[in-house]
Amino acid sequence: MATSSDDMKLTFRKFKDGDHERRSWKDAIFEGDHSHKCPVYVHRTPPCQGSCPSGEDIRGWLQIVRGIEKPPADMSMQEYAFRRSTSANPFPSVMGRVCPAPCESGCNRNEVEDFVGINSVEQFIGDSAFNQGYKFDAAPALSGKRVAIIGGGPGGMSAAYHLRKRGHASTIFDDHEELGGMMMYGIPEYRVPRNILRHEIQRILDLGGIDVRLKTRVGKDVSMEDVEKEFDAVVWAVGCQTxxxxxxxxxxxxxxxxxxxxxxxxxxxxxxxxxxxxxxxxxxxxxxxxxxxxxxxxxxxxxxxxxxxxxxxxxxxxxxxxxxxxxxxxxxxxxxxxxxxxxxxxxxxxxxxxxxxxxxxxxxxxxxxxxxxxxxxxxxxxxxxxxxxxxxxxxxxxxxxxxxxxxxxxxxxxGGDLSGLESLDNGRGFIDTDKFYQVPGKQGHFVIGDIIRPHLLTTAIGHGAIAADSIDHYLSHEEPIKRPRVDVHHFKLLNKLQEVGLNPEAYSGEQVRGTSESKFAVHNFEDRSAQEIISHEKLFKGHFPFTPRNKRSEHGPSADEVIGHFQERMDCLTEEQAVAEAKRCMSCGMCFECDNCVIYCPQTAVYRVPKKEAATGRYVATDYAKCVGCHICAEVCPTGYIDMAMGD
CATH class of the missing domain: 3.50.50.60 (FAD/NAD(P)-binding domain)
Known part of the structure; x- marks a missing residue:
């Protein structure tokens, strides 16, 4: 009997169209005779992260939830994932519920069977933090500089958060009775429970150095000139409220x-x-x-x-x-x-x-x-x-x-409402910006969020982080740095090595070649994450079996039940479900310690780094005296982490 299309679980294609002949593994082993190339471990950005407007290290916190990247000894998995997630976005519970998740559309797992439920795992992280009462790390000492933030929505709150992490105080002006912007006044409570939203807002304010002036409209109750006199910089995060x-x-x-x-x-x-x-x-x-x-x-x-x-x-x-x-x-x-x-x-x-x-x-x-x-x-x-x-x-x-x-x-x-702020209006009801989120022609003024161009809540959150970086340079009388091509929050191997006590030795300045035996460099690791997003074509997708997505349970009302139904529709994943869903992540562009390269290397040239020297991103290495350049390790690497790049 023929198999129905519903029963067929085709998870990958090994060959491209027209490429139907399997290579001989013996020929592959001896390819080193003419390639002379050996493996290099290359870190790239996954497309989920490249698709995230707030630039979250999505792969990173999925690795933490699944148990690949270990937290410090005194920290739980949930807290460590919360800290990694909120390095970019201080609203994991809210965004885990309402973000339309362009990250899931970009997920390479779509080429296997179905995307990873990134949204649902983010909600698990945020709700765990809410239930456990996690706070942000203490902010650094105040710099003495003060920034006015006009608008207390997702962009303005993000700017206040990221500025405070850089040591700068801020005052948020908002013409409503509460902070939150469209999260508070545009999204129904059955989608964003207000106790959770208020908690995530308060957690930012608890950092200290962030003042709030509610029911105050700049341009009406306070003039722009008075704001300019009182503050060292101004962030316009007024949103589109009309x-x-x-x-x-x-x-x-x-x-x-x-x-x-x-x-x-x-x-x-x-x-x-x-x-x-x-x-x-x-x-x-x-x-x-x-x-x-x-x-x-x-x-x-x-x-x-x-x-x-x-x-x-x-x-x-x-x-x-x-x-x-x-x-x-x-x-x-x-x-x-x-x-x-x-x-x-x-x-x-x-x-x-x-x-x-x-x-x-x-x-x-x-x-x-x-x-x-x-x-x-x-x-x-x-x-x-x-x-x-x-x-x-x-x-x-x-x-x-x-x-x-x-x-x-x-x-x-x-559209925007810029009454009283006509000098900022570009003639279309919006405010112009440059690539650093500075208002052209108005020194010390920055702009973020929908008032540039209406988009997602998470887009405004991402703007807030980049603007905070630009403001930090402005307040230090420095030119803004050139933004990387892939402008997101990247995993940093050096930070991880420092976290686990594996700081490289100081460089003496004498040795310039042959770093394989040196302790001042990771000699076969290359970080291209700021320049490259890894395509599914670089992955060995045959490694991944068909695994259905772990979906959040929903109890949305029917047409007969909907009247007066204001309860939340989606339940949070359990810890077991969240871990299982995180394990579906293919860890594109980063080693997830599957051991394929070690197992399949015919020369035993690829080996595990000793446990006392290992960390995320530093799990395997190559003995180049043994390597013959056969390419097998690169072919069987599920994550596209290995390039045959060292040598001629």
């Missing part, structure tokens, strides 16, 4: 609102229920998914004299009581998207959850007009199927139809 209205006739009707306004009203508690039958959200991204999911949870009430205008609830003019909330029933909620479901920018699992919760998704359509009644209020949204001419959607003639709508929510993008 949504875009629908750019169609009637799009300015009073009951046409933005997704940003809708979600902020929900997250501040101004709305607990809706008074409308039909809600239509135009979007296709993560914000639109949050809007429709919240709308389904809120439901609607059929009581009289609540309000004639559903948008009044969004703007906070109507109070609710528990009796009203108890009367709610399900609202009809529709999401429209220009793109097919599989190409929507929202995360795939979020789209699936919205459908499961009873949201109707109409894809491949575009709005053409808001239908108004005689009072100028929206009663429907005229749609049409669309096709793209270049990058522009165009309605298909004759395909128009009308969706009934009492409330229309536009989630088609966000």
């Amino acid at each position: 949504g875009r209205k629908l750019p169609v006739p009637g799009g300015d009707a009073p009951n046409c609102i933005t997704g940003v306004d809708f979600l902020e009203a929900f997250n501040t508690g101004r709305i607990k229920v809706l008074s409308t039958d039909n809600i239509v959200c135009v979007g296709g991204g993560d914000t639109s998914i949050d809007v429709v999911s919240v709308a389904r949870r809120l439901g609607r009430i059929e009581a009289e004299n609540i309000t004639d205008n559903p948008e009044d609830m969004i703007h906070g003019y109507v109070a609710h009581d528990s009796a009203m909330s108890a009367m709610r029933t399900g609202a009809n909620v529709t999401l429209t998207s220009l793109f097919p479901k599989e190409k929507m920018t929202a995360a795939e699992h979020e789209v699936h959850d919205a459908l499961h919760e009873g949201v109707t998704i109409l894809d491949g359509v575009m709005p053409v007009e808001v239908v108004l009644n005689d009072k100028g209020r929206a009663v429907g949204l005229k749609m049409a199927k669309c096709q793209f001419e270049g990058n522009k959607p165009v309605p298909v003639e004759g395909t128009e139809f009308v969706l009934e709508a009492n409330l229309i929510v536009s989630a088609i993008g966000q």
